[in-house]
Amino acid sequence: MLLRFQVTNHASIRDEQELSMIAGDDRPERVQHPVFGTDLHAVPVAAVYGSNASGKSNVIDALKWMKHAVLDSFRRWDPAGGVPRRPFRFRPAPGSHPSTYEIDFVVDGIRYEFGFTVDDEAVLEEWLFYFPEGNRRKLYVREGSAPDTLRFGRWLTGRRKTISELLRPNSLYLSVAAAQNHELLRTLHRWFRDGLRTASDQDFSQRLDFTMKLLRRQFESRGDRETSPDAMTHLLRFADLGVEGLQFQEPDQKLLEEHKRIVAALNEVVGDRVRVDGAPGYRVHVQHRTTDGIFSLTLPEESSGTRTWIGLLGPVLTALSQGSVLAVDELDARLHPYLADALVGMFQAPDVNRSGAQLLFTTHEASLLGNNARTELYRDQIWFTEKDRQTLATRIFPVTDFYVRDSANTRDNLEKRYLSGRYGALPLLDDESLRRLADEISDGGASGAGEVAEEERRQAAGAA
Structure with missing residues (x-):
């Protein structure tokens, strides 16, 4: 299970942002799997809404980048090539600001907390904790790029020092340990490979x-x-x-x-x-x-x-059969809303999703929030992205940040509230620019379009 994902300084995400898959309410109508040793449950579906260019896709991209850092940093990254990250660019000296990725997930019934911080050259920090019986225990902490900055907890056994000797400044210890067949860390590495899948254009x-x-x-x-x-x-x-x-x-x-x-x-x-x-x-x-x-x-x-x-087909069937996580960017793109709704329902329904699979997706399809949707998404499953107009940085926030007077019957209002701008995360259309465009067209300011079209026709005739 995926419980929580936190990211700082990735693409349009400048400041620390977090998305949670932890259930806020007990809903017997949907699949909810308990987290061993806690009173927490994980939701099967989370939807991320927002206007174009608000950073929805970068939430999925950051999760995907973290996955590939785990899988590729030791085997595929150029030893002298630094870290191929994507920092926030709209500020002075973007390369001087590090990027951080952290994830809480469950493997074989045990909760883990894993994360790392990188800059353009190397891994600056890396940490891995686990929670047997609900107690947080250190497996390892790395406080620099060199092998001697690693500190191991007594619960991590195996060839720890031998593996650390193979560590490069721009590779993750988790990646190195998996390549050396460390039993526990190879299992966690396999979760990133097989238990977390992404889908985009x-x-x-x-x-x-x-x-x-x-x-x-x-x-x-x-x-x-x-x-x-x-x-x-x-x-x-x-x-x-x-x-x-x-x-x-x-x-x-x-x-x-x-x-x-x-x-x-x-x-x-x-x-x-x-x-x-x-x-x-x-x-x-x-x-x-x-x-x-x-x-x-x-x-x-x-x-x-x-x-x-x-x-x-392949990612959906695999996720449902293996109980893995599927993160889809723009689920509604080129799919009828009814079909997108039905796909969400497969992960939400206990009789279909019998292995505890999870679906995280971005979308513009507001009808999934409405009365006519086949699948009901609850308030703890709905997130928004919004871009700050001054900094152009993405902010991620849940619908639960907003107070709803009648919390027992919110489905009637979610779609209307979203489309009316109650939650933000909508494009702010500039009517003044539209008026000026109309004036420009009527004044002949767009006449160059006809000249370009005529030139293309001449070129096409010549090619023929």
């Missing part, structure tokens, strides 16, 4: 390949490539996309080898800080049943909504 191709690999394994277990496995078929048909099933072809091995050769050549010249996208992936065919039979379309021929849903 930038990683669609990777999510699609993950979905196809899952599909292939299920095909192989059944020995049948003609129809999609049951779970994926049910999820496809549930969405009412007119999709009967999926078929796939393995990536072209010659193209894969050529892509690897190009990447290796680039890395040799410029190092591993450059990422080359576009690796050949699975070729997906989407099956549709009509009165005349079953016909297939390639994935690019499908609607953007169908592609979005197919790209989510």
Whole structure:
């Protein structure tokens, strides 16, 4: 389970901000899992609302960056390349301000608190505590970038000193220990790898390949490539996309080898800080049943909504089956509100989410807060982001910061209150700028647009 995430100085997030998945109320209608040794419970879903450019996506991006720091700092970061972070840029000398990431999570029934502070060059601090029977105990604390700054608690056993000798200034001790097969720290490292997944436009191709690999394994277990496995078929048909099933072809091995050769050549010249996208992936065919039979379309021929849903199949099924955390940026993008609502409901419903999976998502879809939503989101599951107009820094805050007189019947008011500006987190449209735009257009100030269009027509005619 994810309990809490705190971040300072990442992208538009300048000052310390925190998002919590700890339940504020007991709601038997939703999945709530207890935290061992405490009276706390974790909510299955948290939604983050806010206007465009308010920093919603940076909440997910900060969580994703922390995950990759844990997974990649020892194995993949250039030893001489410092820390590839994204500090807040809208202030003097942004590189002089460190960034901090901290997370509370539960693995195998035990709560852990892990965090670190970095600057452009190195890890400045790192800490790991755990809470057996509710008592906070130190596993290790690092107070500098050098190995001799590590202080171990007596509860952390294993080859602690040997592992610390491999520590680099820009690598996390947790990453080094996992690479050296430290039993406990490898388990926590695995939670970041498998127990915390993210989904955004930038990683669609990777999510699609993950979905196809899952599909292939299920095909192989059944020995049948003609129809999609049951779970994926049910999820496809549930969405009412007119999709009967999926078929796939393995990536072209010659193209894969050529892509690897190009990447290796680039890395040799410029190092591993450059990422080359576009690796050949699975070729997906989407099956549709009509009165005349079953016909297939390639994935690019499908609607953007169908592609979005197919790209989510693997992460959603894996999260629900394994009880892991799925963080999705812009859940409502290219999905019908009713379908986005239904997806949220899968994680909220005790009869579907039987393994304690969690969904954290950003959205603009206010209808999820309203009376007509299939799934009711409660006040302890709703968060907002807002950007300060002077500093342009993001602030994250929960709806529970606002007093509601009739707390027993808030669902009637949440959507209306949000859209009326009661909670903020809405765009402030500048009507004066709109008036000036209208004047400029009527005065011929936008006539250059016609000239550009005419130039494009001439270029297109010449190309033809």
